[in-house]
Amino acid sequence: EAGVAQSPRYKIIEKRQSVAFWCNPISGHATLYWYQQILGQGPKLLIQFQNNGVVDDSQLPKDRFSAERLKGVDSTLKIQPAKLEDSAVYLCASSLALGSQASYNSPLHFGNGTRLTVT
Amino acid sequence: GNSVTQMEGPVTLSEEAFLTINCTYTATGYPSLFWYVQYPGEGLQLLLKATKADDKGSNKGFEATYRKETTSFHLEKGSVQVSDSAVYFCALRKNTGGFKTIFGAGTRLFVKA
Numbered sequence: 001e002a003g004v005a006q007s008p009r010y011k012i013i014e015k016r017q018s019v020a021f022w023c024n025p026i027s028g029h030a031t032l033y034w035y036q037q038i039l040g041q042g043p044k045l046l047i048q049f050q051n052n053g054v055v056d057d058s059q060l061p062k063d064r065f066s067a068e069r070l071k072g073v074d075s076t077l078k079i080q081p082a083k084l085e086d087s088a089v090y091l092c093a094s095s096l097a098l099g100s101q102a103s104y105n106s107p108l109h110f111g112n113g114t115r116l117t118v119t
Numbered sequence: 120g121n122s123v124t125q126m127e128g129p130v131t132l133s134e135e136a137f138l139t140i141n142c143t144y145t146a147t148g149y150p151s152l153f154w155y156v157q158y159p160g161e162g163l164q165l166l167l168k169a170t171k172a173d174d175k176g177s178n179k180g181f182e183a184t185y186r187k188e189t190t191s192f193h194l195e196k197g198s199v200q201v202s203d204s205a206v207y208f209c210a211l212r213k214n215t216g217g218f219k220t221i222f223g224a225g226t227r228l229f230v231k232a
Binding site (some may be wrong): 044093 | 224
């Protein structure tokens, strides 16, 4: 099966600029996640979708970050304006629909991530 | 709240040495537990999992047992290879509510030939 696709692979921007990341999950995976991974730390959940609805965005800095998943498939994550502390790898992941019996054994499938450098 | 604590790295071993990476968790209820591995320049990928107490997950010579009494899920391998050099993340997923997956900080492993 095709994996989770993310683009771009790398992005360098100046602070106060805007940036967008794109993710295409594994076909049939209803749940999509965006994680932020700062160097030397574990991934931190930013937002979690089930189909095109938001399940959890409690750790998303909503004053500058936004995400959407129109039509319940692809997703974009945007930062506007960027700050120096946003430098990180942004990981997209997908999994089977939450709450189903199958989901208890279903791991997250990650893309290769987008490395963002804010200067 | 729910959390995962891993031993700090880096861990440096010689090839064929025994590996243990400690992981303990704090959670209400009965979470599922996972180990993910991240090779340089790649995203995380599942290494093994366990969904209930006393389950043993295993893959590629790695093993971990879900110990509810000690809230632990330590990763072990009897004989490491250079190709095992990577960052290892312990994670838990609540199986209620938002089904959030929470990761530890990761442990970097270097294996020398």
